Amino acid sequence: MKKTQTTLLILDDNEEILIAARMLLKRHFETVITTVNPKKIPELLNEHPIEVILLDMNYRLGYEDGKEGIFWFKEIQKMAPKVQIILMTSYAHIETAVEGIKLGAIDYILKPWNNEVLLQTIKEAVKLVRKKGPEVAPTPASFFKGRAASIQKVYQMADRVSKTDVNTLILGENGTGKYVLAQYIHEQSARREQPFIHVDLGSLNENLFESELFGYAKGAFTDAKQDTAGRFEMAHGGTIFLDEIGNVPLHLQSKLLQIIQSKSVIRLGESKTRPVDVRILTATNSDIELEVEQKHFREDLYYRINTVVLSLPALRARKEDISSLMDFFLQQYADKYQRSLPSIDNYTREELTKYDWKGNIREMQNRVERAMILSDSDQLTLADFGISQLAISPYQDEASLQEIERISIVKAMDKSQGNISQAALELGLSRAALYRRLEKHNLK
Template sequence: MADKKRILIVDDEENHRFMVGLHLKENYDILEAQNGLEALNILDDEHVDLILLDVKMDVMDGLTFLSHLRKKNLNIPVIVISAFNNVRTAVESMKLGALDYITKPVDIEILKNQIENLLESEDKNEMELVEDYVYEGVYSKEGLGKIIDVLKLVAPTDATVLIMGESGTGKELVARSIHLNSPRKNEPFLAVNCAALNENLIESELFGHEKGAFTGAESRKLGKFELANGGTLFLDEVGELPISTQAKLLRVLQEGTFERVGGTKTIKTDVRIIAATNRDLEKMVQEGKFREDLYYRLNVFPVKLPPLRERKNEIPLLLDFFIKKYSQKFQKIIKGYEDGFLEKLMRYDFPGNIRELENIVERSIILARSERLTSDLLPPLKYSNGFDSGVKNIKEHEIEAIKNALKETGGNKTKAAELLGISRKTLHNKLKEYNIEV
């Protein structure tokens, strides 16, 4: 039988230490300390797997103890327990390294669940970093490669990751790579765009709903937290979540439980959370638009993706990648690009980042009449000095793209619309607007 994990209970209330220890001693070895100073002395001599820490103690309070724990570089998971249901205190403790918190009177079942989750996570954190990192894109060692080196460390764990970066920098691709290099890689990876759903629909999307929960709920629907059980849930644009939904998300992160909309049954879920945002969440916290406690729960492992303008050395790699992708999609032979094509792109700042570059390549391949992409295929590019490199205006580019698509499809409007990535109705309107005869 495996050795029991050791839990240190630090609390100046003897009765509370006894009560908590009584409920935990069946599965764990229990050590006790009546203040932070006594706890530090115990840690000098004893191995401890987890600490339950009270905040308000006379000799050395919980926050002071946490700061000493950090200085000693002791990587022991801490759950803060306090009679003071104060979000500010909980947030301060998490800034100092606590991984979770719970308020008195303690719900023993919730506490047991928190302890179990943290200890399981610590076991997974002992895995070695991923050497052959799976990434479904391209990058250079000097560019995104620096971020990949960090992801190799966090991917094998169950830590919550917050990916920050401008729109179009590849946040979902990075989130998917974390999942693909984790022990959950064979389980579901589901993504939710929090900005794409209104307040009434987002909770149903995340937590599901029961039949009759609201008008139009004709049958039970499972939410993403249920469907992703055992896997990873990616919350894109998490800063757009309504405050009411933020509170429910916080509960799932704390307890691993939720109820469907209109339901009463509590459902347990085991999901790793990866969140992403292009907004300044810290500023939103200060403005009261984002919960401070939720921010610190999501920001366990922050990853900042640099914009494309700060890693332009990756543009040639990305060009080759997208040319291969879209020449296959459109069944065209495109062998590369002229120097002028690359030169104009290298001088451009790409406010839309990688997504904008991809769109430019896709459009250029649709317009291309030779095996190499040339600078005249580029749309107007607004440089930082205000100079516009475009030889043709947007209208001229659209006309040429439509004519090329119709030519390649033998005048078939449905197929031409598919080639252009627009609806048949939109194509019909463009033909009428530009007086293009078929």
């Protein structure tokens, strides 16, 4: 029997499962790599031409909610977007696997698996990888910059910064694109072929801070079953992006400062110093200068990370980009969900430009995806984005609001071709409430 020429990676915390999977799959596929440690994923992706990953959802004893699996799934997507991922789970955790499918996993396999089903699923994943063609590093065109002067200035500075290794601090409200800018800098740098490791310091448990960032030796604590590299070592040769650095507790900031100064780490349970060659990017949505002034953030650490500061503007401060950014996301989700690209009429575009977008680009991305999933129409309205007219113009007088209500009802009735139930659903009203408004506006 001829083997399929491909490289598979299987991750599971149970050695027996890995042995069983390897014995089966080695008969059908050329290279099968296994590991119990998901922290080895960046290293393995760099060393091997992996096309398909079988990813278990849980790795630590007592943690069975699947969150670790989802976390590593997202990390793989960032590091190797071409790789196809098949989730492995038990019947009791199907809901978590379904969440992974929504995020882009090709399929999930129940343990204990059916051999034929597993083999066929992997073969389909290999075919899908090869349909996508060779993976290339993102170019500047992969990123939406916008034409507002404020954002153009940021990206011009980012282009200059990317040619150096200077520590760079990215400031901006939640959802303004700090991660995207950090990734952009990495992709334009000489380190683009090396790892880009993202660490969300805001969600990192204090007790795990040192082991996650610096790594640990076997036996350093109860669950330390083998020597494990931390995030700084994973990023060796590349870039580490320390997101929400303003949330690091004061007593841990000195440990971070020591690594940045010495460019080396000491794993927990070891005394050996390990040099790390990393480009350091940081970000925060807090007023970090005020934090320094109030002694909540170390001044020496602040000056270490802010050789260059890039400040991202809020979306409401670059209104000229709102319409084209919306089109950018519409095209993305039309491709993702394999549906035709809907249009947005001029009235809706104007109203969405007036909207405050408190969640910035992230809010727009979520609302565009919502509209693409929930609407079957070839033209999107405010209702499809989950935005009410009142949210856009909260201070209009009663007469203006009454006219807005009348126009919204007319549009909904036209769209549903007079179907009361559909129009009511579109407007978020009951049938009875819609009837009352039709009478009020003499639209019956």
